[in-house]
Amino acid sequence: MDRIGGTARTILAAPSAPDAPAPQANMLPGVLIDGVQWTGHSGFRVTVGRATIYIDPYRVEAGPAADLILITHGHYDHFSPRDIERLAHPDTKLVAPAAVAERLAGDVTSIAPGEALEEDLVRGVGVRALAAYNTSKRDAAGDPFHAREAGWLGYELNVLGERLYHSGDTDVIPEMDGVAGVDVALLPVSGVYVMTAAQAAEAARRIAPRVAVPMHWGHHIGTRADALAFRRGVERSCGVEVRLMSPRAGVRRSAPLYFRK
Ligand SMILES: [Zn+2]
Ligand SMILES: [Zn+2]
Numbered sequence: 001m002d003r004i005g006g007t008a009r010t011i012l013a014a015p016s017a018p019d020a021p022a023p024q025a026n027m028l029p030g031v032l033i034d035g036v037q038w039t040g041h042s043g044f045r046v047t048v049g050r051a052t053i054y055i056d057p058y059r060v061e062a063g064p065a066a067d068l069i070l071i072t073h074g075h076y077d078h079f080s081p082r083d084i085e086r087l088a089h090p091d092t093k094l095v096a097p098a099a100v101a102e103r104l105a106g107d108v109t110s111i112a113p114g115e116a117l118e119e120d121l122v123r124g125v126g127v128r129a130l131a132a133y134n135t136s137k138r139d140a141a142g143d144p145f146h147a148r149e150a151g152w153l154g155y156e157l158n159v160l161g162e163r164l165y166h167s168g169d170t171d172v173i174p175e176m177d178g179v180a181g182v183d184v185a186l187l188p189v190s191g192v193y194v195m196t197a198a199q200a201a202e203a204a205r206r207i208a209p210r211v212a213v214p215m216h217w218g219h220h221i222g223t224r225a226d227a228l229a230f231r232r233g234v235e236r237s238c239g240v241e242v243r244l245m246s247p248r249a250g251v252r253r254s255a256p257l258y259f260r261k
Contacts, residue, residue, distance in 0.1 A: 032162035032183050033211050038245035039063065041077055041219040044166065044186060048159050051122045055155060055166045055186075057083040059219075065089045068122045071096040072132060072168035073152035074103075077220065093121040097129075097151050112151050113175070126158035131175045132168030137193055145193045146170065156182065165207065169194045169216070172203045185209035189230040190222025197226045201233025204240050211241045 035047040039060045046053040051067040054060070056078040066087040071079050071094070079100050088094070094101070094108045095117070101110035109117065113131035120126060132154040134144035146152055146169050154168040156179050163182040170188070172195060179185070185207050188194035194216055195203060204212040212234060214227040224244075231242040 032159050032164060033243070035159070036164065036184060036186075036213070036245075038213065038215065041217075042072070042166070042169070042186075042188065042215045043083075044215075046157065046159065046164065048122060048125055051125070053122060053125065053157070054083075054087055056168075057087055059083065060087060063087070066092045068093045068095065068125070068127075070127065070155050070166075071100050072154060072166065073097060073146065073150070074100050075169065078169065079103075095121065095127060097153050099150065111153070113153060124160045128156040128158075130154040130156060130165075130167075130178060131173060132170035133173060134169075134193075135171040135173065137171060137191075165209070166215075167203070171195055172199050172206065176203055176207055180207055181209070182207065183210045185212045186215050187212060187230070188216030188222075189214040189226045190216045191226070192221055197229035198233050200230050201237055204230075204234045204242075205238045208238065209240060211243055213243050213245055 037045045039045055039057060041058050042056045043058045043060060044055045045063055052064045053068045054066045055070045056072055057069065058077050058080045060083050069084055069088065069092060073079065092106065094104050094106055095111055096104060097112065098110045101108050111129040113129055116128040130153065131148065132146060132152050133148035134146045137145050139145060152168060154170060155166045157164045164184040165179040165182045166186045167188065185204060187200045187203055189197045189200045200214065214230045216222050217226050218224065227244050231244065234240050234242050
């Protein structure tokens with residue numbers, strides 16, 4: 001397993017998918033969002049030229065093989081070995097917090113909150129890990145579902161100059177100030193284990209991304225009503241654009257990527 005600063009190789013582009021965008025597409029300003037697809041729950045596919053990145057793939061039934069897979073934490077709906085097996089090829093890079101990394105085989109990099117990868121695992125894409133933890137969501141025994149000490153993660157990707165933040169499972173935390181002004185923020189809205197819709201709207205106000213996308217709904221927990229409540233909350237408090245993506249995007253590739261307002 002490579003630690004940070006290890007011998008990670010620069011990845012070569014995967015074989016081109018028939019409908020992959022032109023390699024230069026993401027170099028235009030404000031187009032990162034067009035390369036982002038929701039695959040359901042907290043899973044996303046980010047297409048960068050001919051390379052494909054997955055974050056927390058879970059029950060992804062179709063899609064191009066992964067060049068890079070990022071896992072935020074060990075809960076089964078975020079760390080799905082079956083999905084990783086299905087999407088990975090022998091050269092796929094895997095990045096995860098230590099407790100998850102030690103359960104993975106292959107080209108694995110362990111990363112902790114506050115660390116950044118020194119080399120691009122996918123050409124043109126920088127990866128930085130941020131803390132993700134609960135401040136107010138606790139189980140019956142009084143323990144947070146996501147303890148800060150666990151070292152679980154959110155990620156910031158710098159994609160050819162544009163920035164994407166996937167918060168992982170978290171409450172609103174001060175570390176979010178470190179991703180202020182990102183182009184795209186992916187935020188959980190279901191409550192119970194993560195931010196409620198209202199708290200996620202507060203996170204969006206604080207981060208002020210160009211576009212915010214609600215996640216962590218539509219599978220086991222969280223409903224479209226939560227996503228809509230998030231959008232209303234954001235619209236009331238700030239001018240951030242909210243996009244609700246289709247949870248089917250990962251399954252039927254011809255499906256619309258999101259519903260515009
Ligand atoms: Zn979790
Ligand atoms: Zn979760």
